[in-house]
Amino acid sequence: MRNVIEYPKHVREMIKEAEKQYDMPVNYSTINIACKFLPYIKTMQLKKGDALLKIGETPNKFAFVNSGLLRRSYYNQDGDCCTYLFMPEGTFFTDGIMMDKSPALFMIDALEDTQITFTPMDICERLIYENDEIVKSYLKVCELEVINVTDEWKRFSLKAADRYKFFLEKYPMLEGRISQQEIASYLGITPVSLSRLKGSL
Numbered sequence: 001m002r003n004v005i006e007y008p009k010h011v012r013e014m015i016k017e018a019e020k021q022y023d024m025p026v027n028y029s030t031i032n033i034a035c036k037f038l039p040y041i042k043t044m045q046l047k048k049g050d051a052l053l054k055i056g057e058t059p060n061k062f063a064f065v066n067s068g069l070l071r072r073s074y075y076n077q078d079g080d081c082c083t084y085l086f087m088p089e090g091t092f093f094t095d096g097i098m099m100d101k102s103p104a105l106f107m108i109d110a111l112e113d114t115q116i117t118f119t120p121m122d123i124c125e126r127l128i129y130e131n132d133e134i135v136k137s138y139l140k141v142c143e144l145e146v147i148n149v150t151d152e153w154k155r156f157s158l159k160a161a162d163r164y165k166f167f168l169e170k171y172p173m174l175e176g177r178i179s180q181q182e183i184a185s186y187l188g189i190t191p192v193s194l195s196r197l198k199g200s201l
Contacts, residue, residue, distance in 0.1 A: 014064045014117050017090050018137075036131065040123045046070075046110040052095065053108040059095040061118040068114025069177065073185070074106040083186040085152050086111075088173055092141065094121070111178055156188070160197055163187045 043066075046052060052070060053059060070087040084106060087093050095108055128134050155166045164187055168175075184194040 013066055017064065017092070036127055036134065037119055037123075040119050042118055042120075044116050044118065046114040046116070048110055048112050048114075050114075051107060051109045052116070053104055053106075055105065055107050056103045058101055059104050060121045061116075062094050062121055062124045063092070063116045063118035065089050065091045065093070066115040066117055068110060069112040069174070070108055070114060070116075071111050071182070072106055072108050081185060082188065083182060085148075086171055086174060086178075086186070088171070094145070111182065160187060160189055160193070161201065164194075164197055164201070 044052075046068070052061075055075075065087055067089050069089070070091075070093075072084045072087065072093075073081055074084060076082050087108075095104065124138075128138050151170075155163050158166060164183075167183065167186060180191045180194055184191045187194065189197070
């Protein structure tokens with residue numbers, strides 16, 4: 001008879017989302033994976049405006065957004081801050097590439113008070129090499145991350161009106177939660193242009 005492990009609430013939320021997003025039904029394998037990560041899982045509270053990662057810092061987290069909202073952004077050649085993507089509650093993300101220790105070219109900050117659950121990247125790397133079950137799960141995560149990044153890049157080839165429709169379809173939960181400035185930054189247009197665009201739809 002196996003021992004029943006009572007996971008903390010934030011860990012249960014993370015496991016539930018992993019089941020849904022990565023098609024990982026709860027079974028002995030997924031419980032075994034969770035047990036291996038449990039000693040290294042940490043939580044972090046961010047206030048609105050806090051930076052999780054600054055440009056030039058070394059990324060070091062594989063994380064899950066338990067509550068709140070994060071934004072990944074960068075500066076373009078004109079020095080304007082451009083939003084690359086939003087990371088609301090229920091989002092898994094890495095702030096870098098596991099094998100690459102290069103300084104970050106982007107930043108991650110909190111648009112709301114936010115709680116994340118994370119494991120240091122070096123711990124993830126070690127556990128992946130030690131366990132075939134974790135390798136399979138990690139490959140699923142990587143596959144969906146590639147799909148997500150590809151979708152985000154596709155929007156840059158769209159007209160402004162279609163970019164706005166893409167935003168509404170991808171982030172329906174952000175309606176009323178973020179400013180027009182933040183939406184305009186994601187779309188690559190000015191807030192004035194966004195107002196005109198919304199008026200024409």
